[in-house]
Amino acid sequence: EKFNELKLFEQEYKALSVSYEGELEEKFKSSRSSVPECFEEYFSDVMLIKRLREVCALKGYRRITPEKSYDEADCDKVKIRDYAPLSSQKLEWLPAVEMTGEGIFIRFNENRIKEWESIIGKRYERMGSNLKMGNMIRDNFSPRYVLLHTFAHLLIRQITIQCGYSSSALKERIYSTYKDSEFNMAGVLIYTSSSDSDGSLGGVVRQGEADVLNNTVLNLLQEASWCSSDPLCIESTDQGYNSLNYAACHACALLPETSCESRNSLLDRVALTGKMEDRSLG
Secondary structure, X not given: OOOOHHHHHHHHHHHHOOOEOOOOOOOOEEEEEOOOHHHOOXXXXXXXXXXXXXXXXXXXXXOOOOOEEEEOOEEEEEEEOOOEOOOOOOOOOOOEEEEEXXXXXXXXXXXXXXXXXXXXXXXXXXXXXXXXXXXXXXOOOOHHHHHHHHHHHXXXXXHHHHHOOOHHHOEXXXXXXXXXXXXXXXXXXXXXXXXXXXXXXXXXXXOOOHHXXXXXXXXXXXXXXXXXXXXXXXXXXXXXXXXXXXXXXXXXXXXXXXXXXXXXXXXXOXXXXXXXXXXXXX
C-alpha cells in the first residue's frame, strides 16, 4: 500500500499525542504538560516536544507551471503535474538536510471542534471554491483547518513577543482531519528547527508549560479581537492570494512565508474571536 501524505500526518499525530522517552530520544522526545486552566474544555492535551528531527529533501523543481493545471474545457478535471527530476536517470537518493529542534503540540477537544463546525456552517464554502480554482493543493481543507491554521499563526506571533525567537524561526504543522478519512485530527505543532544548536535551547518548550501557555493564549485572543485595519479586515471575505483569506492581514495574522505551510492563506480571525456583533462564531 502506497505511503502518502495522509498516512504521514496520521502517524505523526499519533506519535505527538503520547509521551515518549526511549531508544530514539536522540531524535524524538516528548512529555505531557498540564492543560491551561482557562482552556480545559478546549484543549485535550498539551505536549512538550523536547526534541524532534526534521528532514527536508529536495525532490525536484517546477518552472513556470504551477502545482496543478486545469483543462480549459473542464475545470473539474485536475491534472497533477510532476516535478522536473533532478537527474536524467532515476536516483535512489535525494539531497536533503537534517535539522534538530523542539516545539509544543496542542490537541484540541474534538467535541468542541464539532460543536463549532455546526455553528460556523457554510461560512467557508466560498474559500473552498477559491481554493479549487487556484494552484494550491490542500487535501485537508475544511472549517476546522481554517480554525487550527489561524490559531497557529496567532500563537506564533504571540510567542515571538514573549520568548525572543524571530517569527521566521518558528514554523507550524497543522493536523486536521482529511476528507474521506475516519481518523479525526485536530492539532497544531509549533516548532523551531535548525542544523545547529539554536534548535534545542528550550525556549519554545518553556512556552508550553501551563501557566505560560495560559497567559499566551489569553493574550493572543485579546490581540486577535481587534486589528488596526478593522472594521475592513474583520468584515472581509476576499483578502490575500486568490481571495483565500477572510479576516487576516499583515497587521493581525500573517507570518513570514517560511513559517507557513499554506502560503499565508486559509486564515480567518473570526474562527477564533467571532465578530463584534456575534462572538459565538469564534
